[in-house]
Amino acid sequence: MSTLPLFGHGEGRGGDSGPRVYRVGQLNRVARLLLEDRLGDVWVEGELSDVTLAGSGHVYFSLNDEQEQAQVRGVMFRTDARRAKARLENGARVKLRGSLSLFEPRGAFQLIARIALPSGLGELHAQFETLRKKLEAEGLLDPSRKRALPKLPRVLGVVTSEQGAALHDIVRVASQRCPLRIVVSPCLVQGQNAPRSIEVALDRLARFPRLDAVIVGRGGGAAEDLLAFNDERVARAIARCPVPVVSAVGHEVDVTIADFVADLRAPTPSAAAELVVTAKDEFCHRIDRLSNRLEAAARGALARRRGVLQTLANRRGLAGWPARVALKSRHASELAYRMRRALTTGLQQQERSLQALQRRLEAQNVTRRLAVIRGRLGAADARLGAAARRRTDRGAATLHALAGRLDSLSPLAVLGRGYAVCWNDQRTAIVRDPAVLAPGDRVHVTVANGEIGCEVLTLRPAPPQQPDR
Numbered sequence: 001m002s003t004l005p006l007f008g009h010g011e012g013r014g015g016d017s018g019p020r021v022y023r024v025g026q027l028n029r030v031a032r033l034l035l036e037d038r039l040g041d042v043w044v045e046g047e048l049s050d051v052t053l054a055g056s057g058h059v060y061f062s063l064n065d066e067q068e069q070a071q072v073r074g075v076m077f078r079t080d081a082r083r084a085k086a087r088l089e090n091g092a093r094v095k096l097r098g099s100l101s102l103f104e105p106r107g108a109f110q111l112i113a114r115i116a117l118p119s120g121l122g123e124l125h126a127q128f129e130t131l132r133k134k135l136e137a138e139g140l141l142d143p144s145r146k147r148a149l150p151k152l153p154r155v156l157g158v159v160t161s162e163q164g165a166a167l168h169d170i171v172r173v174a175s176q177r178c179p180l181r182i183v184v185s186p187c188l189v190q191g192q193n194a195p196r197s198i199e200v201a202l203d204r205l206a207r208f209p210r211l212d213a214v215i216v217g218r219g220g221g222a223a224e225d226l227l228a229f230n231d232e233r234v235a236r237a238i239a240r241c242p243v244p245v246v247s248a249v250g251h252e253v254d255v256t257i258a259d260f261v262a263d264l265r266a267p268t269p270s271a272a273a274e275l276v277v278t279a280k281d282e283f284c285h286r287i288d289r290l291s292n293r294l295e296a297a298a299r300g301a302l303a304r305r306r307g308v309l310q311t312l313a314n315r316r317g318l319a320g321w322p323a324r325v326a327l328k329s330r331h332a333s334e335l336a337y338r339m340r341r342a343l344t345t346g347l348q349q350q351e352r353s354l355q356a357l358q359r360r361l362e363a364q365n366v367t368r369r370l371a372v373i374r375g376r377l378g379a380a381d382a383r384l385g386a387a388a389r390r391r392t393d394r395g396a397a398t399l400h401a402l403a404g405r406l407d408s409l410s411p412l413a414v415l416g417r418g419y420a421v422c423w424n425d426q427r428t429a430i431v432r433d434p435a436v437l438a439p440g441d442r443v444h445v446t447v448a449n450g451e452i453g454c455e456v457l458t459l460r461p462a463p464p465q466q467p468d469r
Contacts, residue, residue: 032102045095059088074111084116093119128230131257140239140261147244147263153212155181157205162186166219166269173273183208189218194228202237215272217248229256238262248272415448434459
């Protein structure tokens with residue numbers, strides 16, 4: 001380490017020996033070199049005030065110490081300010097790492113900060129390491145469980161905020177590289193409820209059918225903005241996702257627990273889309289290259305086989321093999337012709353035999369024979385019915401005639417014409433002669449519709465009949 005004396009002996013302007021006199025610019029330069037050379041990198045903790053964001057992107061501020069009532073001016077250049085994990089705003093308590101320097105034009109002592117962390121990052125870092133070791137002990141960080149991304153995904157899931165720039169970057173880059181379906185499962189990415197929201201969004205997306213890969217993440221921010229992705233619930237939700245998960249949280253310098261558990265880490269959401277979605281032209285070029293390599297390999301193999309064949313053809317024992325092969329080929333052709341002819345003749349004979357059998361089978365066709373028998377049975381049934389009807393008609397006519405004759409001979413028919421039959425009192429004999437009765441006897445008179453009980457009052461014999469002249 002070199003030393004730069006502020007005051008020493010040397011030649012003056014007039015060549016006289018004496019104390020060296022510095023110009024103001026030289027003095028400021030020496031002071032700057034001393035600060036930068038002696039102290040190097042330092043960590044400083046304090047409260048920000050007078051924070052100013054310049055148009056160039058640089059951040060100017062004052063760092064205050066409330067106990068000592070001290071203050072130091074500082075600056076963080078644009079590149080470092082973008083990666084700061086602490087909020088660079090008035091009243092924020094931060095830890096800054098950088099180097100001390102001096103702004104020569106004004107002789108202003110300042111801190112050039114390169115890293116900005118929240119003042120409480122020590123506790124957060126301890127929690128981060130505890131969770132990382134726990135998940136590592138369970139095997140969730142084992143590289144062997146990392147899954148490869150699909151070569152040409154058709155359905156891509158995205159877990160992030162609907163209003164964030166990360167979603168627009170992923171959709172824009174993925175759509176430009178190759179047409180595919182993007183399914184968004186929105187969630188909170190910052191705040192107390194963000195871990196549970198991310199977990200629910202991942203589990204909901206895991207149930208989506210035909211999903212190929214998932215991108216989970218958000219844009220950059222301060223360390224406390226990324227705390228949701230250091231939560232154990234989010235880590236386990238990523239681990240149980242059935243498809244490969246790409247973590248794209250913050251900027252390239254930001255590392256979270258989600259990055260360790262995911263199958264692949266991307267520095268930014270845009271880079272995640274580039275990693276997951278292979279460009280269509282690149283994929284086609286890859287296929288073309290593989291096709292060319294395959295064709296070249298096939299041509300080389302064919303050339304080697306031709307060389308071996310030519311070597312064998314030039315050997316003495318194999319001389320004239322093309323002619324012998326031609327003769328054998330001719331003989332094989334003749335045998336093939338004879339075989340085809342024999343097969344054709346045999347098939348034709350078999351076909352004729354089959355046709356004869358079919359005709360015989362058709363002659364003995366059960367269905368046809370049943371149809372003939374059914375026709376004969378129908379005709380016989382018709383004849384039998386006609387004969388039965390004729391016999392019935394003749395029997396009915398005979399019965400009617402006999403009934404007429406019987407009716408004409410029936411006593412009831414005579415009674416119906418007004419005649420009556422007289423019975424004695426005991427109904428044992430028909431009274432044909434009044435002489436067998438006496439006045440006072442009882443008789444029974446049968447008429448057509450009943451019987452009448454009578455008492456004989458008078459008897460009057462029939463007058464004698466006159467002989468015909």
